[in-house]
Amino acid sequence: MRVALIAALIALVTAAPAAAHVGVKSYSPKRGATVARTLERVKVTFKGKVTDGHLTVRNAGGTKVSIGQGKVVGGKRAVRARLKSGLEKGTYTASMSVLHTDGHVMNKSWTFKLK
Secondary structure, eight states: OOOHHHHHHHHHHHHHHHSSSSOEEEEEEEEEEETTTTOOHHHHHHSSSSEEEEEEEETSOOOOOOEEEEETTTTTHHHHHEESSSSSSSEEEEOOOOOOEEEEEEEEEHHHHHH
């Protein structure tokens, strides 16, 4: 009985921090998607709230094509960046850094193509 109680406590203590992290709900545009060149913004939506975040987009040559550093929107459940107009067709990389309400920092990137 004592061993079972200790095992249950260990499971609760180690699972709590992992459960607190907020995961990604969706990417817009989706990872690996090909979209129209008239794309105006890029957005990441989360399963829970975030405290702060930045989102930038770069073309294949590494030139930044997003305006500013992006911002947290949607009731602190998303981070969004506006894109410069007149982007060329090609592959783009969106990179984000987000601070979750539990103090966890998430860094992710994904690519998409403009046709």
